[in-house]
Amino acid sequence: xxxxxxxxxxxxxxxxxxxxxxxxxxxxxxxxxxxxxxxxxxxxxxxxxxxxxxxxxxxxxxxxxxxxxxxxxxxxxxxxxxxxxxxxxxxxxxxxxxxxxxxxxxxxxxxxxxxxxxxxxxxxxxxxxxxxxxxxxxxxxxxxxxxxxxxxxxxxxxxxxxxxxxxxxxxxxxxxxxxxxxxxxxxxxxxxxxxxxxxxxxxxxxxxxxxxxxxxxxxxxxxxxxxxxxxxxxxxxxxxxxxxxxxxxxxxxxxxxxxxx
Amino acid sequence: xxxxxxxxxxxxxxxxxxxxxxxxxxxxxxxxxxxxxxxxxxxxxxxxxxxxxxxxxxxxxxxxxxxxxxxxxxxxxxxxxxxxxxxxxxxxxxxxxxxxxxxxxxxxxxxxxxxxxxxxxxxxxxxxxxxxxxxxxxxxxxxxxxxxxxxxxxxxxxxxxxxxxxxxxxxxxxxxxxxxxxxxxxxxxxxxxxxxxxxxxxxxxxxxxxxxxxxxxxxxxxxxxxxxxxxxxxxxxxxxxxxxxxxxxxxxxxxxxxxxxxxxxxxxxxxxxxxxx
Numbered sequence: 001x002x003x004x005x006x007x008x009x010x011x012x013x014x015x016x017x018x019x020x021x022x023x024x025x026x027x028x029x030x031x032x033x034x035x036x037x038x039x040x041x042x043x044x045x046x047x048x049x050x051x052x053x054x055x056x057x058x059x060x061x062x063x064x065x066x067x068x069x070x071x072x073x074x075x076x077x078x079x080x081x082x083x084x085x086x087x088x089x090x091x092x093x094x095x096x097x098x099x100x101x102x103x104x105x106x107x108x109x110x111x112x113x114x115x116x117x118x119x120x121x122x123x124x125x126x127x128x129x130x131x132x133x134x135x136x137x138x139x140x141x142x143x144x145x146x147x148x149x150x151x152x153x154x155x156x157x158x159x160x161x162x163x164x165x166x167x168x169x170x171x172x173x174x175x176x177x178x179x180x181x182x183x184x185x186x187x188x189x190x191x192x193x194x195x196x197x198x199x200x201x202x203x204x205x206x207x208x209x210x211x212x213x214x215x216x217x218x219x220x221x222x223x224x225x226x227x228x229x230x231x232x233x234x235x236x237x238x239x240x241x242x243x244x245x246x247x248x249x250x251x252x253x254x255x256x257x258x259x260x261x
Numbered sequence: 262x263x264x265x266x267x268x269x270x271x272x273x274x275x276x277x278x279x280x281x282x283x284x285x286x287x288x289x290x291x292x293x294x295x296x297x298x299x300x301x302x303x304x305x306x307x308x309x310x311x312x313x314x315x316x317x318x319x320x321x322x323x324x325x326x327x328x329x330x331x332x333x334x335x336x337x338x339x340x341x342x343x344x345x346x347x348x349x350x351x352x353x354x355x356x357x358x359x360x361x362x363x364x365x366x367x368x369x370x371x372x373x374x375x376x377x378x379x380x381x382x383x384x385x386x387x388x389x390x391x392x393x394x395x396x397x398x399x400x401x402x403x404x405x406x407x408x409x410x411x412x413x414x415x416x417x418x419x420x421x422x423x424x425x426x427x428x429x430x431x432x433x434x435x436x437x438x439x440x441x442x443x444x445x446x447x448x449x450x451x452x453x454x455x456x457x458x459x460x461x462x463x464x465x466x467x468x469x470x471x472x473x474x475x476x477x478x479x480x481x482x483x484x485x486x487x488x489x490x491x492x493x494x495x496x497x498x499x500x501x502x503x504x505x506x507x508x509x510x511x512x513x514x515x516x517x518x519x520x521x522x523x524x525x526x527x528x529x530x531x532x533x534x535x536x537x538x
Contacts, residue, residue: 027449085362087535088532088536091533106359110361126276126277127357127361129276
């Protein structure tokens, strides 16, 4: 009884504008364009300052798959998750997702720090379109999984990074998405949380959902993931059995570290 | 996704809009002493100042001027507050936008709807004021009545109110979508807007009568959608006068055009705008 859920990225290119001299005011824009017209520079200058975070990424996943994404910092892993989650639109290529998406991206990105954990759950649910009664019925479970205890009613301002990650994870899980995207932030949770989270991952996999997990922990990837993906400099360098992919990535990292030492 | 699909998605996820409307209303006056009372006090204070200047100090207006002023003020503030807030709305929700996917058009939509609430509050205040104005007018001796520019009256033309308000909402929505995107691209949008809005404030018949305008400015007056909006509103609310057909058609046409353009620009750009937040 396999439901048709999953995602597919085809030839996805995405750029960031790392242009610290981008015209921030109308005055600058007019001045810059004026100069360009006079000098006949055209857009040549602008292209140089574009940073292509994703360069022709092809990736797909179907029901029951747990993808483990590895790669250096800045390789484009978080960006790729944001593209799957439709938070960012690619400049080239296509994204298609079947099923509902739940994400746990950067620490407390979706949180309003002045509200309590409980209030943030409702805010998050409202954004995702979950009816209030549904949230209320799951509230106890969310609180329990987060392990926050009394802090559940304290403002998120007071949370440690680990607590934020646990709240975010708990909310993302209880939304019961078909596709769950987890960025590396989940690693800041303590050992107890890691075990609980692991159980959830196993359960989701058995329920034939799709999970994408970005992690720097080889053990975590090998333990929970059905497939490994090595992303480097915005391209998929390896996509295959977990142990192989992780092994190659680690070897490459050691070599690069050794070379620059 | 095409623009129509995105509009459909926005309608489907309309409870998100509702959530943002509530949070807008809560945060707007949260830390202020008088809190939500400012929705009512602002237009009143504005009206009193302009009345003091034009009717009392300059002596150039009659007793009905207050009602004339008040309608213009609440109508214009509806638009002005919407677009100014819309220009910052995406930036002020940057964390949420980067953390979870939701139709971002919900944000400027919620801005307009929350300002609509303020507008309705203004209408309530106007209702109260009209009671006093009408009683006062009924008691006026003939010499004073002669000073009145146009007698106040309320009647069946009040029924035009929902339609005109609806049309104006479309105009505000379209403008808000445009300014929401522009506000991300240009950091000094608020300054530019302050200037443009100030200009259009003076180009709109808020504190002067259309007949006072010299002939050569007539074309600007006629082209300005606010002129028609105010005229129809005043006709419905304080003069019991039906709207002119040309005015209604022009207003509807402009509003629909602005809405369509605003939606198109917003939905095309919303994907890339995230990177600039």
